[in-house]
Amino acid sequence: MLKLYHAPNTRSTSILALLEELGAADRVEVVNVTVAREDGSGAPDPQNPHPEGKVPYLTNGADYVHERGAIITYLTDMFPDAGMGRPVGHPQRGAFLSWLFYYQGVMEPVLVLDWAKLEHPAVHATFRDLDAVVARLADALDGQPYLLGQAYSAVDLLLSSPFHWLPDAAPKQPAVQDWIKRCAARPALKVIAEREAAQLG
Template sequence: MPTLYHAPRSRSTSILILVEEMGLADRIDVVNVTVSRQDGSSGPDPRNPHPEKKVPYLTDGNDHVRERGALVAYLTDRFPESGLGRPVGHAQRGAFLSWLFYYQGVMEPLLVLDWAKIDHPALHATFRDLDAVFARLAEALDGQPYLLGGGCSAVDLLLSSPFQWLPDAMPEHPAIQAWISRCADRPAVKAIAARDSAEQ
C-alpha cells in the first residue's frame, strides 16, 4: 500500500485533499510526521524517509515520490478511475502536466517571493511576476469554471491551494476569486481542513 508522509497544516495538506477527493482514503496509508516550522516550533521527524525531512513524501514499494506536482501526476496516473487526472493519450494530458509544472516552477516560487517581499529583475526574467500568473489563470478560466473545463481536476486543487493559506495574495479578479471559492467549497477540502486543525 502506498504511504503518504504528512504534516498537518503544511504543503502536504493539498495532497491529502487530493487523496480524499480521489476516494483513496482506504488505499493510501497516511503517516503524520513533524517538520521544521517557520516559527521555530517542531522539527524534523526521524520517521520521515524524505531525504530532507520535508512533506509531502510518498513511498510505494521501492518507489519514492517527492514534490507536489510529481505526487499529483503519480497518484492520478496510478488511480486513473478518479477522473481527476489526464492519463497518457488523453487530449488534455499536455495541459494537465503544464499546469502542474507551472505551479511548481513558476506560481509557488512567485507567491513565496512576494510574501517574503523579495524582488529583483532577474526573478521577473526567470519566473515572470504575479500579474502574469494571474493573467494566465484568468485567461484559462474565461468562460469555464475550472482550468481544464467544466469539471474540477487535480490541477484546480493544487493551484487554488495557496490561497487557502494566503488569502491576502488572492487577486482582485472575479473569475479567479469565484474559482478559488468553488475549489475551497469542495467537501474534501473542508474535511481535510477540519482534520488538520484537530491534529495540529
C-alpha cells in the same frame, strides 16, 4: 502499500484532499511526522525518509515520489477512474502536466518571493511577477469554471491551494476569485480541514 509522510497544516494537506477526491484515502497509510516550520517551531523527524525532511513524501514499496506535482501525477495515474487527472493518451494530458509543472516551477516561487518582498531583475526575467501569474489564471478561466474546462481536476486543487492558506493574497479578478471559492467549497477540502483542526486543536 502506498505510504504518505505528512505533517498537518502544510503543503501535504493538499495531497490528503486529493486522496479524498480520488476515493483512495483508505488505500494509503498516512504517517504523521514533524517538520521544521517557518515560525521556528518543529524539527525534522527521523522517521521521515524525505532527504530534506520535508512533506509530502510518498512511497510505494521501494519506489518513492516527492514534489507535489509529481505525487499528483503518480496518484491520478494510479486512480484514473476518479477523473481528477488526465491519463496518458487523454487529449488534455499535456495541459494537465503543464499546469502542474507551471505551479512548481513558476507560480509557487513567485508567490513566495512576493510574500517575502524580494525583487530582482533576474527573478522577474525568469519567473515574471504575481500580476503575470494572475493574468495567466484569469485567461485560462475566461469562459470556463476550471483550468481545464468544465470539470474540477487536480490542477485546480493544486493551483488554488495557496489562496486557501493566504486569503489576503488572493487575486482581485472576479473570475479568479470565483474559481478559488468553487475550489474551496469542495467537500474533500472541508473534510480534511476539519480533521486537521481536530489534530492540531
